[in-house]
Amino acid sequence: MKTINFLTGNFIPENCAGTNRILALVKELEKKYRINVICISEKGDKPDDIVNFSKNVSVFYVHQKNYDSEKFYTRAVHEFYYAIKLALKSNKFPCDIIIATSPQMFIIPSVGMFSKGKKIIDIRDLVWEYIDENSLYNKLVKKVITIFMKQTIKLYEYITVTNTHEYRWILENIPSAKIEKITNGIESFKFDELNTLTEKEVKPFTLTYIGNVGIAQNIKVLVDIAKKMKDIKINIIGEGNKYLELKNYARKNQISNITFFGKVNRDEIIKFYEQSSVLFAQLDEKFKAAMPSKLYEYASTGLPIIYAGLGEARSFINRLENCTTINPGDVKALEVAIKKYKDKPLKFSENNKKFIYANFIREKQSAKMVDIVNKLLKEK
Secondary structure (H helix, E strand, O other): OOEEEEEEOOOOOOOOHHHHHHHHHHHHHOOOOEEEEEEEOOOOOOOOOEEEEEOOEEEEEEOOOOOOOOOHHHHHHHHHHHHHHHHHHHOOOOOOEEEEEOOOOOHHHHHHHHOOOOEEEEEOOOHHHHOOOOOHHHHHHHHHHHHHHHHHHOOOOEEEEOOHHHHHHHHHHOOOOOEEEOOOOEOHHHHHHHOOOOOOOOOOOEEEEEOOOOOOOOOHHHHHHHHHOOOOEEEEEOOOOOHHHHHHHHHHOOOOOEEEEEOOOHHHHHHHHHOOOEEEEEOOHHHOOOOOOHHHHHHHHOOOEEEEOOHHHHHHHHOOOOEEEEOOOOHHHHHHHHHHHHOOOOOOOHHHHHHHHHHOEHHHHHHHHHHHHHHHHHOO
8 A cells, every 4th residue: 555645734633624634635635555653742732643544644742832923923834843843754764655735935935945756735725825915025925935936936846726816826826737626625514503593583683703713814893783782782703812802802892792603613613503593704905815714614604604815715705606706904884794694584495505515525525635645656
């Protein structure tokens, strides 16, 4: 049985969209190959190496110290350091092919330059595009990093991406690249759970946000709308580096119709969907190339969605029915969108569910990686 070294910044016990993608890919690949998952741990954590994750999968960690990831340059230096350690650790495990996955952008050059053998890079975000160009220095840094990424992506035999924007960027900048789009999505068992939800009126009208509470999501807009529309209820499920700040802001302003639940387990999340009138998601405008995986889950419920954002995710939502897109951070537009749903009976979209099932089930998408590996291993 041939061996794959799978290099990633996200894996269990970390629970995030990146981990879900990697698990889906690994589960498909292990049906035919032996897998060494070589992973950077969460900051400050020291999980034991899982020598036998499953019959054909072993997991080995590069332990990562805690550091301040709020500052871009501090984060960049640490990410580059641990990405190099990841690549060098991979060389200790003989393999037939290497798969590396970002969005930690310095995994791309580190694995490209320091890992030996045939390589596939799974690009999950063009992170360098998000660098603010608010000064001449930042513009120069962004230009240098972009050139660096273009050159080191060429070191890979095959490139996979998650969305159309990433696909176009690769074709425009590396015309000779072998490339495949493997979208993010939702696991079949999660889809089946959500597909059982049925229409029922929820009172009071309830808007639900499920996801990271961070800088990119900038969901202070929900606290502001709760203050303005006192006859609706807002649930926020999830945590992040802006969680406590927003929770304290709501408490300070005595806003009683918004509740912060923090992280909850899967069973509880289903209950929140059942008690929702509309689902909300947002990404700041500079993250227009990103596609939040949570949107696939939202659409699988059939519930109405309000998405505040631009670019790739907005295009996706515009392909659905019974959904609304607005600009991020626009409290007035959000109020108008909420009233549109608030004044009508709740209606599920069966077409949205069918669309997700046909195009965005993770297992079906992950099978594409198996085909790529088969193809590369046949080449001399």
